Amino acid sequence: MRIGELAQKAGVTPRTIRYYENLGLIHPSEREGGGFRYYTEAELLRLQKIDCLKSLGLTLEEIASAINLYFEDPTELKAKQKVLTILQAHLQETDDKIAALAQFRSELQTNITKIQQCIEKISQ
Amino acid sequence: MRIGELAQKAGVTPRTIRYYENLGLIHPSEREGGGFRYYTEAELLRLQKIDCLKSLGLTLEEIASAINLYFEDPTELKAKQKVLTILQAHLQETDDKIAALAQFRSELQTNITKIQQCIEKISQ
DNA sequence: GTTTATATTAACGTTAACGTCAAGGTTAAT
DNA sequence: ATTAACCTTGACGTTAACGTTAATATAAAC
Numbered sequence: 001m002r003i004g005e006l007a008q009k010a011g012v013t014p015r016t017i018r019y020y021e022n023l024g025l026i027h028p029s030e031r032e033g034g035g036f037r038y039y040t041e042a043e044l045l046r047l048q049k050i051d052c053l054k055s056l057g058l059t060l061e062e063i064a065s066a067i068n069l070y071f072e073d074p075t076e077l078k079a080k081q082k083v084l085t086i087l088q089a090h091l092q093e094t095d096d097k098i099a100a101l102a103q104f105r106s107e108l109q110t111n112i113t114k115i116q117q118c119i120e121k122i123s124q
Numbered sequence: 125m126r127i128g129e130l131a132q133k134a135g136v137t138p139r140t141i142r143y144y145e146n147l148g149l150i151h152p153s154e155r156e157g158g159g160f161r162y163y164t165e166a167e168l169l170r171l172q173k174i175d176c177l178k179s180l181g182l183t184l185e186e187i188a189s190a191i192n193l194y195f196e197d198p199t200e201l202k203a204k205q206k207v208l209t210i211l212q213a214h215l216q217e218t219d220d221k222i223a224a225l226a227q228f229r230s231e232l233q234t235n236i237t238k239i240q241q242c243i244e245k246i247s248q
Numbered sequence: 249g250t251t252t253a254t255a256t257t258a259a260c261g262t263t264a265a266c267g268t269c270a271a272g273g274t275t276a277a278t
Numbered sequence: 279a280t281t282a283a284c285c286t287t288g289a290c291g292t293t294a295a296c297g298t299t300a301a302t303a304t305a306a307a308c
Contacts, residue, residue: 002275004284014285019266034274036285056235057228060265077246084239087232094229098222104181105218108211111180115208122201126305128254138255143296158304160255184295255304261297267290274285 003028006039010047017047025050025064046071053083062086127152130163134171141171149174149188170195177207186210 003014010017017037020026026046028037049070053063066086069079127138134141141161144150150170152161173194177187190210193203 002285013267015266015268018287023265034285035287036274057232075246077243080239080243080246084236084243087236087239091229091232091236094225094232098225098229101218101222101225105215105222108181108215108218112208112211112215115204115211119201119204119208122199122204126255137297139296139298142257147295158255159257160304249308251306251308253304253306256302258300260299262295263293265292267292269290270288272286274283276281276283278279278281 001039003037003039006043006047009044010051012047012051020047020050020060023060023064025060025067056083056087057090058083058086125163127161127163130167130171133168134175136171136175144171144174144184147184147188149184149191180207180211181214182207182210 001009003017007014007017017026021028021037026043029040029043030038032038046067049067050063053066054060058066066079066082069082070076073079125133127141131138131141141150145152145161150167153164153167154162156162170191173191174187177190178184182190190203190206193206194200197203
């Protein structure tokens with residue numbers, strides 16, 4: 001099948017598939033005559049796996065670093081270990097972001113209070 | 125004074141001042157002969173006010189919408205009311221972000237647990 | 249009058265994941 | 279053989295706040 005059909009089956013646009021190819025996430029199984037990209041069911045599976053990993057919050061770069069592991073080993077053990085490591089890093093980053101936002105929120109609250117008092121003084 | 129001196133006094137780069145000018149945040153008091161920008165102490169005060177508002181977390185666009193109020197009215201009442209409104213909006217956005225991150229964290233934790241169990245099964 | 253320091257505008261680069269043309273080539277159907 | 283539908287690469291646009299050249303002009307100092 002060609003890129004349009006694959007895109008439709010995978011629920012993405014042809015542009016997305018070309019973009020993924022550029023990042024090394026996926027390749028056409030064949031590229032003959034007129035220069036068209038031809039794909040098989042294997043590439044559809046790959047796109048579905050990419051979508052699955054995206055929904056876990058992985059970036060495309062992280063997906064690129066992990067996706068081949070899914071198709072090298074039938075148990076997918078190494079793939080899952082890799083994804084686990086990435087998710088644990090995300091957890092840490094998320095906690096850091098929450099802490100930073102909590103800090104920011106606290107400073108905001110302080111500044112809001114200050115300005116309110118300042119406005120009250122002026123309004124008197 | 126010219127842009128370099130103003131920049132140094134304000135602790136920014138000339139590029140920053142030109143960028144601010146582009147956004148309508150500040151203008152040279154004069155632009156004569158050779159095309160150089162000339163500034164007075166008033167512009168230094170303005171840059172300091174910009175820096176102050178930045179440190180409150182305002183974007184340059186928000187600063188642009190508020191800064192003139194500081195120099196129109198000596199009590200700065202309207203300016204402070206405007207900034208207060210902006211900060212209250214930021215507070216809401218911050219709370220929203222924290223809530224979204226907390227949700228994301230929870231999903232992450234769920235996925236991590238799932239994968240760990242999956243890995244254990246395979247490893248048996 | 250020449251060097252040196254500083255100024256000018258213009259324009260690309262920085263992040264992520266594509267959307268959206270544009271100009272042209274290929275394939276399938278009629 | 280023509281048309282419609284699809285494909286190709288290339289390149290700009292999207293956010294924020296500037297940093298960093300580059301090529302050129304002006305001012306200040308000697």
